[in-house]
Amino acid sequence: MLGQTEDLHNLHELASQNKPDIVILDWEISETQIDAVKGLSETFPNTSVVVLTRPHASGEFLNALAAGAGGYLSVNLSPEDFVQSLHMLAKGSLVVAKEKVKGEEVDLTLEKTQAPHEELSERETEVLTLVGRGETNREIAEELIISEHTVKVHLRTILNKLDLRNRQQAASYATKIGLIKNIKPEENQT
Numbered sequence: 176m177l178g179q180t181e182d183l184h185n186l187h188e189l190a191s192q193n194k195p196d197i198v199i200l201d202w203e204i205s206e207t208q209i210d211a212v213k214g215l216s217e218t219f220p221n222t223s224v225v226v227l228t229r230p231h232a233s234g235e236f237l238n239a240l241a242a243g244a245g246g247y248l249s250v251n252l253s254p255e256d257f258v259q260s261l262h263m264l265a266k267g268s269l270v271v272a273k274e275k276v277k278g279e280e281v282d283l284t285l286e287k288t289q290a291p292h293e294e295l296s297e298r299e300t301e302v303l304t305l306v307g308r309g310e311t312n313r314e315i316a317e318e319l320i321i322s323e324h325t326v327k328v329h330l331r332t333i334l335n336k337l338d339l340r341n342r343q344q345a346a347s348y349a350t351k352i353g354l355i356k357n358i359k360p361e362e363n364q365t
Contacts, residue, residue, distance in 0.1 A: 178192075178193050178195070186198075186211065186215070187214065187215070187218060190215065190218070190219055190222065194219075194222075195219075195222055196221075196222060196223065196265055197222065197223045197224075197225060197261060197264055197265065198215055198219075198222055198223070198224050198225065199225045199227050200212065200224065200225065200226050200227065201227045201250075208226070208239075209238050209239060209242050210242075212224050212226065212239055212242040212243055212244045213242040213243055215243070216242065216243025216244070216340060216341070216343070216344065217243065217340060220340040220341040221341065223245035223246065223264040223265065223343055224243060224244045224245060224246075224343075225244065225245060225246040225247070225248055225260075225261075225264060225270075226239045226244050226246070226247045226248070227248050227249075227250055228247065228248070228249060228250065240269070240271075240347045240350075241347065241351075243340070243341075243343065243344050243347070244343070244347075245264050245269060245270065245343035245346075245347075246260060246264050246269070246270035246271065247270070247271050248260055248270065263309060264343075269307070269309065269343060269346040269347055269350065294336050295333060295336060295337075298319070298329060299329050299332060299333050299336070300354070301319060302315060302319070302326060302329040302330060302333060303333050303345060303348070303349050303354060304349055304354040304355070305318060305319075306330065306333075306342060306345050306346050306349060307345070307346045307348075307349025307350055307354050307355040308349075308355060309346065312326045312327060312330070330342070330345070333345060
């Protein structure tokens with residue numbers, strides 16, 4: 176189901192009615208839009224929020240990711256790359272536009288103060304790392320030689336321990352704490 180609105184107030188109502196897999200916000204990032212990303216991510220944890228931006232926009236994409244966005248895409252993507260990015264988002268991958276990474280030194284590590292991820296078991300850390308790489312539950316299960324059900328249990332425990340709401344926030348968190356060393360442009364992820 177497709178829906179469209181230019182009003183932030185109607186956005187939540189439209190999302191409630193349609194229960195979309197993906198919401199695309201076509202805005203330059205500002206505090207208002209960051210609040211919209213956060214509100215959507217919290218209210219609709221099973222919906223991936225994607226920010227669509229123009230080339231050379233401000234480097235606020237880290238704020239969008241921290242607010243719960245699952246993707247930050249350029250309007251200059253080819254139709255094929257855009258569709259591929261949406262498919263990756265639907266699988267739970269974190270997708271960032273190449274233009275936002277190219278030429279910028281991106282440091283997404285957290286300060287070493289109180290680190291909630293230190294409460295994770297070794298297996299939970301492995302699962303979080305694979306979630307951060309965009310792997311599906313089935314792929315994680317195959318790689319770790321465990322059942323998909325066990326992956327779901329680990330993921331639920333990870334979300335609870337880290338006070339995260341969804342898989343996209345977990346992937347973003349894995350990147351921030353350095354489990355994922357580089358953000359790869361969406362066209363290089365498969």
